[in-house]
Amino acid sequence: MPDVVVVGGGAAGIIAAWRAGQLGAEVLLLEKTARLGTKILISGGGKCNITHDGEIQDVLRGFRPNEARFLRPACYRFTNKQIIEMLTTKGLEVYTRPDGRIFPVHQTAKDVVAILKGYLDDASVSVRLEAPVGGMEAQNGRIKSVIVSGEAIMASQVVLSVGGSSYPNSGTTGDGWKWAKDLGHTIQKVHAALAPIYLETPAADRSGVALRDCVLKARLNAKEIARWRGDMLFTHLGVSGPTVLGISRVVAERFSEGEVSLDADLTPDRSHEALTQDIVEWCKENPKKAISAVVADIMPSRLSVHLMDDAGVDGATPSGQLDKKSRNRLVANLKQWPLGRVRAVPLEKGEVVAGGVSLNEVDPHTMASLKVQGLYLCGEVLDIAGDVGGYNLQAAFASGFVAGESAAKSALNLDS
Ligand SMILES: Cc1cc2nc3c(=O)[nH]c(=O)nc-3n(C[C@H](O)[C@H](O)[C@H](O)COP(=O)(O)OP(=O)(O)OC[C@H]3O[C@@H](n4cnc5c(N)ncnc54)[C@H](O)[C@@H]3O)c2cc1C
Known part of the structure; x- marks a missing residue:
């Protein structure tokens, strides 16, 4: 019987297994798929935004505030600097983008996973791939076993790190929530987060075109519910890109409450009045130029045609002949x-799911379940979803780290 069984070999499970092994525990890591760290491999478009630079409070x-409160002890226990040091000690070179996101210099997530696997070897962790866990059993409020292909593996300390349910082809199909619920945990409603948004009537001819530095807003029954500044991309089904991922969680949460629509402010640094004034002046200086030229300065011409429509x-209107009502409509559309x-x-x-095992039922200092003794929960199986930027990894x-450490200390009766 291993001291600690870790279920799920993603970012959380790998670090949990390594830390438990490093402390001297015999660790068995069970992974459903044929490889470890699948989501790390696809993270950041294969480049892997490992973590975010800066002080932990930043x-x-x-x-979200409740998630930050929950994560605070763990993030101080195992900081962004520590994961970077683990990787760089083994030869990974990293760089920090101006926005604080940290990536490997050679831009490959494969290097990150290879190094993490090396740590598992160093800590003598036994890894079983293609070992889909089908359930877990508890007795008298204590974890007892983990079921793999009908076989019960007896376990007194189990780390549950099976992730969420996005990208189900990568192995994450929400299995942990069912087991946690059966063991008495509350599962907060699961929603998409950091996701593209599909529109009712996507315009096929916009697909593939990007808008730079706009403010994307979501409105529920015309009232603003979310906004994000940055780039966005039109897709064949709707919109994607950083601004869209940024508002997607709120949109997913509020979607059932009414009509949700999107609009974009294409000149976020210019007020309605300032933009009007700029256009008036531009028209005075360029009376013979078509008014479409002023819009083409602000956005790609493939999109400006739609906006003018x-x-x-009429984009062909000479600027000197643009009447006030048309100008006002143009400004209104550029701003919204x-x-x-x-x-x-x-x-x-x-990229993640919001919702999952309620944070009220897990000790943030140990990641121990407050419902079942010997069970520890970590990673995306919990009700946590950070922004884009390396926060989720x-x-x-x-x-x-904290789950693995606590499980090992409990198994080995080490002082905490
Ligand atoms: C496309 C994409 C890009 C991303 N980019 C970034 C990024 O650049 N930076 C960032 O911080 N975050 C990023 N994320 C989010 C980040 O990858 C996740 O938040 C993180 O991997 C969650 O770690 P985890 O260990 O909790 O779950 P996962 O990494 O999902 O690992 C869970 C593991 O459990 C296994 N498993 C599931 N069910 C079972 C079972 N029944 N039995 C055994 N094993 C099971 C799965 O196969 C999987 O290997 C991205 C996510 C996606 C999808």
Whole structure:
């Protein structure tokens, strides 16, 4: 019987297993798929945004306040600097982008996973791949066993790190929530987060075109519910890109409450009045130029055609002949360009899922379940979803470290 069984070999599970092994525990890591760290491999488009730079109190701003409160002890116990040091000690070179996101210099997530696997070897962790856990059993409030292919592996300390349910092809199909619920845990409603948004009437000819530095806003029954500044991309089904991922969680949460629509402010640094004034002056200076030229300065021409159509302005109109009403409609559209009604926020396409095991039922200092003795939970199986920026891997690494450490200390009767 291993001292610690870790279920799920993603970011959280790998670090949990390594830490438990490092402390001297005999560790068995069970992974459903044929390889470890699948989501790390696809993270950051294969480049892996490992974590976020800065002081921990700043890193915690990448989470909602209740999530940040929960993660604080773990993120101080295993910091962003520690995971980077683990990787760089083994030869990975990293760089920090101006926005604080940390990536490998040679831009490959494979290097990150290879190094983490090396740590598992160093800590003598037994890894079983293609070992899908089918359930776990408890007796008298204590964890008793983990079921793999019908076989019960007896276990007194189990770390549950099976992730969420987005990208189900990567192995994450929400298995942990069912087991946690059966063991008495509350599962907070699961929603997409960091996901693309599908529109009811996506315009096929916009697909593939990007908008730079706009403010994307979501409105529920016309009232603003979320906004994010940055780039966005039109897709064949709707919209994607950083701004879209940024608002997707709120949109997914509020979607059932009414009509949710999106619009974009294409000149976020210029007020309505300032933009009007700029256009008036531009028209005075360029009376013979078509008004489409002023819009083409602000956005790609493939999109400006649509915006002019929406504003009811003929792009060929010489600027000197643009009447006030047309100018006002143009300005109104540049400041609040309607992109359409939201059809869906696909859960399976999200980089993470929001929702999961309630944080009220897990000790943030140990990651121990408050419902079942000997059970520890970490990573995305918990009700945590950070922003884009390396926050989610940091949460998985930090909570995994604490879970593995606590499980090993309990198994080996080590002082805490
Ligand atoms: C496309 C994409 C890009 C991303 N990019 C970034 C990024 O750049 N930076 C960042 O911080 N975050 C990123 N994320 C999010 C980040 O990858 C996750 O938050 C993180 O991997 C969660 O770690 P985890 O260990 O909790 O779960 P996972 O990494 O999902 O690991 C869970 C593991 O459990 C296994 N498992 C599931 N069920 C069972 C079972 N029944 N039995 C045994 N094993 C099981 C799974 O196969 C999987 O290997 C991205 C996510 C995606 C999908």
